[in-house]
Amino acid sequence: MLGYVVRRIIVMIPTLFAISAISFAIIQLPPGDYLTTLLMEAQSRGGEGGYDLGYINYLKERYALDRTVFEQYFFWLGNVLQGDFGYSLEYRAPVTEIVGDRLFLTVVVAFATTLFIWIVAFPIGIYSAVNQYRFGDYALTFLGFLGFAVPNFLLALLLLYYANVWFGTSIGGLMDPQFVDQPMSWEKFLSVLEHLWIPVIVIGTSGTAAMIRRLRANLLDELQKQYYLTAIAKGLPPRRALVKYPVRMVLNPFISDLGNILPDLISGATIVSIVLGLQTTGPLFLSALQSQDMYMAGSFVLWLSVLTVIGVLISDLLLALLDPRIRLGEGAAR
Amino acid sequence: MSAEAGRPAADGHYVNQAPWNPEEEAPLSPALEAWYMASQWKIIWWKLKRHRLAVISGGVLAVFYLSILVSEFLAPYALDTRHTSHIYAPPQRVHLFRDGEFVGPFVHGYSFKLNLETMSREYTENPDDVQPIRFFCRGDPYRFWGMIESDLHLMCAAEGGTLFLLGTDRLGRDMLSRIIYGARISLTVGLVGISISFLLGIVIGGIAGYYGGWIDNVINRIIEIFQSFPQLPLWMALSAALPPNWSPLLIYFGITIILGLVDWTGLARAVRSKLLSLREEDFCTAARLMGASPGRIIARHLLPSFMSHLIASATLAIPGMILGETALSFLNLGLRAPIVSWGVLLNEAQNINVVSLYPWLMLPAVPVILVVLCFQFFGDGLRDAADPYK
Numbered sequence: 001m002l003g004y005v006v007r008r009i010i011v012m013i014p015t016l017f018a019i020s021a022i023s024f025a026i027i028q029l030p031p032g033d034y035l036t037t038l039l040m041e042a043q044s045r046g047g048e049g050g051y052d053l054g055y056i057n058y059l060k061e062r063y064a065l066d067r068t069v070f071e072q073y074f075f076w077l078g079n080v081l082q083g084d085f086g087y088s089l090e091y092r093a094p095v096t097e098i099v100g101d102r103l104f105l106t107v108v109v110a111f112a113t114t115l116f117i118w119i120v121a122f123p124i125g126i127y128s129a130v131n132q133y134r135f136g137d138y139a140l141t142f143l144g145f146l147g148f149a150v151p152n153f154l155l156a157l158l159l160l161y162y163a164n165v166w167f168g169t170s171i172g173g174l175m176d177p178q179f180v181d182q183p184m185s186w187e188k189f190l191s192v193l194e195h196l197w198i199p200v201i202v203i204g205t206s207g208t209a210a211m212i213r214r215l216r217a218n219l220l221d222e223l224q225k226q227y228y229l230t231a232i233a234k235g236l237p238p239r240r241a242l243v244k245y246p247v248r249m250v251l252n253p254f255i256s257d258l259g260n261i262l263p264d265l266i267s268g269a270t271i272v273s274i275v276l277g278l279q280t281t282g283p284l285f286l287s288a289l290q291s292q293d294m295y296m297a298g299s300f301v302l303w304l305s306v307l308t309v310i311g312v313l314i315s316d317l318l319l320a321l322l323d324p325r326i327r328l329g330e331g332a333a334r
Numbered sequence: 335m336s337a338e339a340g341r342p343a344a345d346g347h348y349v350n351q352a353p354w355n356p357e358e359e360a361p362l363s364p365a366l367e368a369w370y371m372a373s374q375w376k377i378i379w380w381k382l383k384r385h386r387l388a389v390i391s392g393g394v395l396a397v398f399y400l401s402i403l404v405s406e407f408l409a410p411y412a413l414d415t416r417h418t419s420h421i422y423a424p425p426q427r428v429h430l431f432r433d434g435e436f437v438g439p440f441v442h443g444y445s446f447k448l449n450l451e452t453m454s455r456e457y458t459e460n461p462d463d464v465q466p467i468r469f470f471c472r473g474d475p476y477r478f479w480g481m482i483e484s485d486l487h488l489m490c491a492a493e494g495g496t497l498f499l500l501g502t503d504r505l506g507r508d509m510l511s512r513i514i515y516g517a518r519i520s521l522t523v524g525l526v527g528i529s530i531s532f533l534l535g536i537v538i539g540g541i542a543g544y545y546g547g548w549i550d551n552v553i554n555r556i557i558e559i560f561q562s563f564p565q566l567p568l569w570m571a572l573s574a575a576l577p578p579n580w581s582p583l584l585i586y587f588g589i590t591i592i593l594g595l596v597d598w599t600g601l602a603r604a605v606r607s608k609l610l611s612l613r614e615e616d617f618c619t620a621a622r623l624m625g626a627s628p629g630r631i632i633a634r635h636l637l638p639s640f641m642s643h644l645i646a647s648a649t650l651a652i653p654g655m656i657l658g659e660t661a662l663s664f665l666n667l668g669l670r671a672p673i674v675s676w677g678v679l680l681n682e683a684q685n686i687n688v689v690s691l692y693p694w695l696m697l698p699a700v701p702v703i704l705v706v707l708c709f710q711f712f713g714d715g716l717r718d719a720a721d722p723y724k
Contacts, residue, residue: 018555019563149704149710151664151702151703153664263564264564
């Protein structure tokens with residue numbers, strides 16, 4: 001097992017490397033660099049605004065902006081490894097300072113959504129497969145497709161509105177306003193829990209649909225296999241035969257699918273949190289993109305991708321824990 | 335065993351002298367014969383036809399796509415006609431009966447009042463003002479496909495009246511017309527995007543699957559890296575980097591290319607895994623021994639055997655792109671005015687006020703949902719039918 005973990009982590013390294021390169025490419029994409037923007041901004045204000053030449057030279061040196069792109073990349077990478085993600089133009093502060101616990105909240109939302117998807121998709125998927133082509137299967141399939149088809153942001157808007165009309169509460173945000181920018185406390189935690197369900201439902205709907213479909217297809221395959229027939233033929237009660245064998249088999253794709261849905265979750269979380277005004281990374285990311293605050297935007301892309309990679313790693317490790325074939329088979333099955 | 339019908343041959347074995355007619359042994363029913371003789375695509379078509387929902391969805395999609403050919407004719411107004419006296423007008427309902435008598439489709443005119451207390455425009459239906467809808471009538475002039483001058487519309491408002499079946503927006507433009515025009519962009523974004531990702535997927539996946547070995551390994555790693563990027567943030571970042579001085583049309587192509595560039599990995603994976611198993615087949619070895627080049631083997635012998643699968647999965651990938659464009663435009667990162675897509679229209683419905691005061695501005699979401707649903711059902715049916723010999 002330990003060997004597997006180590007191997008799996010080593011495989012991650014080139015992936016992370018490539019992700020950082022692509023993130024950096026995104027930073028470099030818009031024409032010009034951010035020092036030119038800074039300079040122009042300073043000039044348009046007549047040289048005032050706190051940006052004297054010395055400061056700009058200092059920044060130039062600190063981020064190696066006068067060198068070639070390749071040198072800049074490795075310089076940036078070196079900085080990133082030391083925890084310096086660059087400088088946000090918009091906030092005039094290092095990126096790391098601004099983001100603070102927003103990334104943490106993104107993780108919380110993604111985690112809660114994953115749980116939600118599992119809890120909802122599992123029983124529905126099994127029910128759908130066992131009752132294939134019956135009314136319940138059709139109805140649930142249709143609901144699932146509908147969940148995928150409704151744009152996330154629209155669902156968020158509607159929920160926001162109707163929660164206000166029906167319950168008279170404002171559900172925007174991820175916590176009550178007085179807790180924003182406060183250190184984590186028990187009250188804040190409860191407040192987050194209270195607000196969490198809307199984004200979780202909104203983000204979860206599309207992922208749930210996909211998960212149900214896949215679970216249903218996998219279980220249908222298993223139900224046609226001989227071992228299940230044998231179990232039934234030998235007189236095992238249907239429910240027991242189902243839960244003990246085929247369901248156990250479909251548990252595997254269920255967990256390995258985590259790696260597939262995680263990028264979707266983060267995607268969904270980004271747009272939903274913009275509509276709902278959550279204090280996650282989404283709104284910051286959007287505003288960084290709109291003002292072409294590229295160090296900030298690039299860092300977000302980097303972080304979100306790294307989060308995904310870590311999520312996939314966790315799902316792989318869980319899978320290995322669950323399935324001895326993967327653990328002992330040198331991962332050859334993949 | 336010797337039988338009366340034949341005489342023993344020289345070596346003592348029984349030989350039946352009657353000419354052998356294979357059709358006598360197991361006569362084929364005409365239906366079965368048709369099935370055996372039919373081409374793969376024909377069988378796929380038969381199988382697809384049995385999937386009711388898929389056929390209906392396909393029909394709906396066909397209607398949508400045909401409509402973009404004649405948007406100008408279908409829309410009651412031109413794209414940018416502004417009705418300054420009808421800003422944020424609610425949808426007009428179509429009536430058929432007046433005083434219990436059938437008079438054909440008509441709408442009631444608005445009576446307009448500016449509520450000075452809430453400073454909002456209040457429109458109410460005026461039951462005395464009957465405006466019959468005209469069909470095949472002369473209305474706003476337009477250039478059909480930017481070339482032919484015309485002013486023929488499927489339907490337009492009564493002389494001097496209005497026809498806002500889905501209401502108007504903040505500039506007094508007819509929502510229905512804008513939705514009809516928006517279909518042009520929204521529906522083609524997915525098609526162009528999927529073409530790009532299809533091409534990339536087949537070429538890259540084909541190379542990986544056919545050659546295997548270290549090439550396969552490298553490509554696989556690249557695919558893994560691409561897949562670990564959350565799609566939407568990547569789309570957002572790339573489209574934010576499109577130069578702001580590009581023309582709307584260039585932006586449109588930029589967006590579709592971005593959608594395609596990020597999306598090809600799934601298809602490439604599918605192609606690869608199929609090729610990996612198929613390249614061991616005898617027909618592939620035979621082609622190689624006869625000196626066919628790898629490109630020819632892949633394109634002529636291997637791809638056709640699972641093209642149907644690819645088309646099915648491409649169909650299932652289109653709705654993701656349509657939703658992606660909608661999301662990007664909604665966030666102001668995608669297409670921009672004057673180009674009109676459903677996402678651009680939804681951009682107006684961004685805040686909660688709209689939902690409560692002018693809910694009809696959210697109507698562009700309806701065709702989005704409908705089209706995505708249809709693609710899902712159609713793609714599902716296609717996938718089931720794709721392997722007809724199973």
